[in-house]
Amino acid sequence: xxxxxxxxxxxxxxxxxxxxxxxxxxxxxxxxxxxxxAQAQTTTFxxxxxxxxxKLFSANxxxxxxxxATGSNAAPSLIGVGAASVDFQVGTGRMPMQMDGPQAQAKPxxxxxxxxxxxxxxxxxxxxxxxxxSEEILDPSEGDASNGGELFRVNCAxxxxxxxxxxxxxxxxxxxxxxxxxxxHIYEAMVTGPQNMPVFNDANISPxxxxxxxxxxxxIKEQGSPGGADLGSLGPVxxxxxxxxxxLGVVIAFTVWLTSRSS
Amino acid sequence: MSSSTAxxxxxxxxxxxxxxxxxxxxxxxxxIIKEFGRKIFPDHWTxxxxxxxxxxxxxxxxxxxFLTFFYDPSMAETHYEGSYLPLRGVEMSVAYASSLDIxxxxxxxxxxxxxxxxxxxxxxxxxxxxxxxxxxxGAFRRPREFNWVVGCTLVILSLAAGFTGYSLPDDLLSGNGxxxxxxxxxxxxxxxxxxxxxxxxxxxxxxxxxxxxxxxxILLIPAVILLMIGVHLFMVVLHKHAQxxxxxxxxxxxxxxxxGPVYAAKAGGFFFIVFGVLAxxxxxxxxxxxxxxxxxxxxxxxxxxxxxxYIGWVDGALRLMPxxxxxxxxxxMIPFPWGVNALSLNVLVPALVPATIVFALMFTWPWIEAWxxxxxxxxxxxxxxxxxxxxxxxxxxxxxxxxxxxxAASSDLIxxxxxxxxxxxxxxxxxxxxxxxxxxxxxxxxxxxxxxxKDREIALxxxxxxxxxxLPHGEFIEVHEPVDDxxxxxxxxxxxxxxxVPTADANGKVSLLDKVHGRASRFFFEDRVAPVTPKELAASxxxxxxxxxxxxxxxxxxxx
Numbered sequence: 001x002x003x004x005x006x007x008x009x010x011x012x013x014x015x016x017x018x019x020x021x022x023x024x025x026x027x028x029x030x031x032x033x034x035x036x037x038a039q040a041q042t043t044t045f046x047x048x049x050x051x052x053x054x055k056l057f058s059a060n061x062x063x064x065x066x067x068x069a070t071g072s073n074a075a076p077s078l079i080g081v082g083a084a085s086v087d088f089q090v091g092t093g094r095m096p097m098q099m100d101g102p103q104a105q106a107k108p109x110x111x112x113x114x115x116x117x118x119x120x121x122x123x124x125x126x127x128x129x130x131x132x133x134s135e136e137i138l139d140p141s142e143g144d145a146s147n148g149g150e151l152f153r154v155n156c157a158x159x160x161x162x163x164x165x166x167x168x169x170x171x172x173x174x175x176x177x178x179x180x181x182x183x184x185h186i187y188e189a190m191v192t193g194p195q196n197m198p199v200f201n202d203a204n205i206s207p208x209x210x211x212x213x214x215x216x217x218x219x220i221k222e223q224g225s226p227g228g229a230d231l232g233s234l235g236p237v238x239x240x241x242x243x244x245x246x247x248l249g250v251v252i253a254f255t256v257w258l259t260s261r262s263s
Numbered sequence: 264m265s266s267s268t269a270x271x272x273x274x275x276x277x278x279x280x281x282x283x284x285x286x287x288x289x290x291x292x293x294x295i296i297k298e299f300g301r302k303i304f305p306d307h308w309t310x311x312x313x314x315x316x317x318x319x320x321x322x323x324x325x326x327x328x329f330l331t332f333f334y335d336p337s338m339a340e341t342h343y344e345g346s347y348l349p350l351r352g353v354e355m356s357v358a359y360a361s362s363l364d365i366x367x368x369x370x371x372x373x374x375x376x377x378x379x380x381x382x383x384x385x386x387x388x389x390x391x392x393x394x395x396x397x398x399x400x401g402a403f404r405r406p407r408e409f410n411w412v413v414g415c416t417l418v419i420l421s422l423a424a425g426f427t428g429y430s431l432p433d434d435l436l437s438g439n440g441x442x443x444x445x446x447x448x449x450x451x452x453x454x455x456x457x458x459x460x461x462x463x464x465x466x467x468x469x470x471x472x473x474x475x476x477x478x479x480x481i482l483l484i485p486a487v488i489l490l491m492i493g494v495h496l497f498m499v500v501l502h503k504h505a506q507x508x509x510x511x512x513x514x515x516x517x518x519x520x521x522x523g524p525v526y527a528a529k530a531g532g533f534f535f536i537v538f539g540v541l542a543x544x545x546x547x548x549x550x551x552x553x554x555x556x557x558x559x560x561x562x563x564x565x566x567x568x569x570x571x572x573y574i575g576w577v578d579g580a581l582r583l584m585p586x587x588x589x590x591x592x593x594x595x596m597i598p599f600p601w602g603v604n605a606l607s608l609n610v611l612v613p614a615l616v617p618a619t620i621v622f623a624l625m626f627t628w629p630w631i632e633a634w635x636x637x638x639x640x641x642x643x644x645x646x647x648x649x650x651x652x653x654x655x656x657x658x659x660x661x662x663x664x665x666x667x668x669x670x671a672a673s674s675d676l677i678x679x680x681x682x683x684x685x686x687x688x689x690x691x692x693x694x695x696x697x698x699x700x701x702x703x704x705x706x707x708x709x710x711x712x713x714x715x716x717k718d719r720e721i722a723l724x725x726x727x728x729x730x731x732x733x734l735p736h737g738e739f740i741e742v743h744e745p746v747d748d749x750x751x752x753x754x755x756x757x758x759x760x761x762x763x764v765p766t767a768d769a770n771g772k773v774s775l776l777d778k779v780h781g782r783a784s785r786f787f788f789e790d791r792v793a794p795v796t797p798k799e800l801a802a803s804x805x806x807x808x809x810x811x812x813x814x815x816x817x818x819x820x821x822x823x
Contacts, residue, residue, distance in 0.1 A: 102684070145348055145349045145351075146348070146349055146350055146351050146352050146353050148349075149349045149350065149353070149557060150353060150557070153435065153556075153557045153560070153563045153565070154560075154562060154563050157563055157564075157565040157566065158563060158564050158565060158566055159566055160566060161565055161566040161567045162435065162436075162555045162556045162557065162565035162566075162567075163552070163555040165567065166566070166679060167566025167567055167675060167679065168566070168674075168675035168676070168678040168679045168685045169685070170684075170685055170686055171684050171685070171686055172678070172682075172683065172684035172685070172687075174678070174679050175566065216349055219348060219349050220349060220555070223348075223349075225549050225552065226347075226366070226367070226373065226549070226552075226554070227366070227373055227377055227548075227549030227550070227552055228377070228545075228546065228547045228548045228549045229547060229548045229549065230549050230552065231548060231549070233552070233555065234567050234676055235436065235565075235567040235568065235569055236436075236551070236569040236570060236571045236572060236575070237567070237569050237572075237575075237672070237673040237676050238676075239384065239550050239551070239571070239572070240384065240571065240572025240575065241572075242544075242548065243381060243384040243385055243388055243544075243572070244388055244572070246544070247381065247384070247385050247388070247540065247541075247544055248385065248388050248389070248392065250540050251315055251385070251389070251536075251537060251540060252308070254533070254536050254537075254540070255308040255309075255311040255312075255315075255533075256308045258308070258311070258529055258532075258533060259306045259307055259308045259310075259311070260308075
C-alpha cells in the first residue's frame, strides 16, 4: 500500500487510472452484452402456432403494424411479407423496433425461438410470401465459394464491403457487417430485402447461387485473416490510421530514445 | 596530391594493413572517411524523420526486389488455380494471379508483400512528417531553399511511387483507383480522351496499363527518387545540419556528435530498428488483403474503397465536390471549330485545385517568406515554431486543409463508426474545408503569441512553483523560481522581425510592390511579442523581491 501511495503523484498515474477505469467498464459491458444468445429452431407451423402468433402480434406488434397487420402511418402492412421476413426481423432483434431512426438496428432478441415461430406462422397465414429456407439450401458445404464470391462482389460488396465488414448508406442508413449473421438470416435477408436492402428473389439470384454466397461468406469467416490481424477489414483507411498512430508512434518513441542522452 | 605521397611513404606492417593500404592508395577512402567521419550532426529526435524515410526506402528496394522475382505484370486472362479456395477457378489477370501466388504459394511471399506495403505507407508518412519539421522550424531558409525544393519533389515522387505500386495487384480496389485517374483525365477538355487512350493503350482498362505502371514503379520512379536522395543528402552535407538554438550553438558552428563513430553506430542501429518495427507490423497485421477484393472488373465497387492514405486527400476532395448545386452543374460546353467539348469542373476542380494550391505554396514558400522578411542572411539556427507565429499559423492552416480533405476520403467510415449521417459528414467537411484553415490560422497564431508571452514571463520572473508562502506581516506570495541559464537562453535567443513600413523613393512615391510588401509585412509581423532584451533581464534581477523574500522565509521556516 505504501508503494501505491508513493506513486500516486507519478506522471503516469492518471493514465494508469484511466486505463483501469476503461478496462473495468469495458469488461462489465462485454459481460453484460453477451448474456443473450440465439438458438436453433424448427420451421413447421401448426394452427396452434398461428393462434398463439396472433395473440403475440396483437400484444407486441399491432400498435404500429395495425390489428390484422394491415399497417398504419407508423409502419407498413405485413400482409404478404412471409414467414422469412418475420424470422429475420424478429430473429435478429430488429423488431420490435427500439427507436425511430434511419433504420431498425439489430439488438438482443426479444422473443424465444418458439414465439418467433408463432409470429412467423401468423404473418405467413395472412398472405403468401417468402418462407423460412430449408436446412439443405443453407448448408454451406454444398455451395461453391468462388462462384459465391463473384456474386457477392457484384451484388453485395458495394454496400456490405468486399470482406462483408459493412458500409455506409445515405442519411444515417447503413449496410451492417455480416460477420456474425447466421446462414438462415443471410438467406432471409436476400429474399425479403429488410430495411434498405433490395430484394434478391429467386429469378434474380437462384437458390443455388444464394447457397454459393452463403458458402463464400462461411469460407471467409472460417479461414480468418491469412495475413494477420485484419484491422476491421475496412481497407486503406484503417491501414493508414494504423501506420500513423502505431507505426509512426513506435518509431518516434525510438527516435526520442536514441537522442535522449545528448542534449 | 600531398595525401597520396604521404600514403606512398607509409609502409604497412600487418597483413590487414597491407590490404587496406592497397585499396586506400587506389580509391582514397581514408580522405573521405577523415572528412565525412568528422562531420558533426546535432541531436534532436525531430531530426530523424528524414532518416526514417531513407531507411524505409532501402527496405522498399530490398523487399520490392523480392517481389519482382515472382510478380508478372501481364493483363492476359487466366483462371486462378492456386491454393486460395474462394477464388479457385475465377477468371482474372495474370498480374492478379501472380500477386495471389506471392501471397499464398510462395514461401515468405505474403510477409514480403505486407512489409513492402507497410514500408510504403511509413515512407510516405515519414516524408510528410520530415517536411512538416523542416517547415515549422524554418529550416528551408537560406541556404537551404533548393534542398526544400528537392524535398518537395521527393514528396511528389513518393506519391507517384505509392500510387503506381498500389495499382499493380490488379485487384478490384486498385482498379477502382485507376478508374478515377481515368475519369479525371477524361474530364480535361479536348485532350482528355486522347491522354487516357495514350496512357491505357486504348479504352480503359485495356491490356497495357499494368505493364506500364510496373515499369514506372520499379524503374523510372525509384531511379529518380534515388537521384533526388543523392542530391538531397549531398546538400545536407554541403550546408551542414541546422540546429536548435542553445548555449554555445551559433550560426557558424554545429554542436553535436561526429558521424564516426557515434552517428554511424546510431544510424546503423536505427536502420535495423525501423526494419524490425516494420517486420513486426508486417508479421502481425495484414495490409491490402487483395484476396478479399477479387479480380478487377469495371462493374463492382466495394464499400470502403479508398486509396492509400497519401492519395486520400485527393479522393476526399472528389467526395466533397457537389455534382450540381441546384440547377448549376459545373459543366460547360465549349464550342471549338471541330465541335463541342465538355469542361467538367465538378471533376477537374476537386482533382486538381487543392493539390495545385498545396504544392504551389509548398514549392514557393521559402521565397514568399524571404520576400516578406527581406531577410537575406544565412540561417543555421532553427526557429521554435512559436517564435514564427505567422509561419506556424500558415503551416497549421495547411495541415487542417489537408486533414479535412483526408477525413473526407473516409467519410463513409466516419458515418458508420460514429453513427452519424453520411450526408451530414459531407456538409460539415464542406464547411470545414473553407473555414477550418481560417479558424486554424487565427487560433494557432494566438496560441503561438501566447506561448511567446509565457516564455517572456518565465525568462523575466522565473517559474511559478506553486508554493504559497505567508510572510511575517501576513502577506501571501507565490515563490517564483528563476530558470537556469541554459533554459533562459532558449527562451530569449530568437529573432523577432518587425513590420517594415514602405518608404517613399526619391520622387516621394511609394511603388505598388512596396505597398503590397508593406501590407504583407504587417500581416506577418504586426502582432508581435518582443523577445526579452539583456536590459530587461538585468532589470528583472533587481525585481525579484518575492523570490528573495520567499527564500528568506524558507530559511526562517526551516529554523523554527
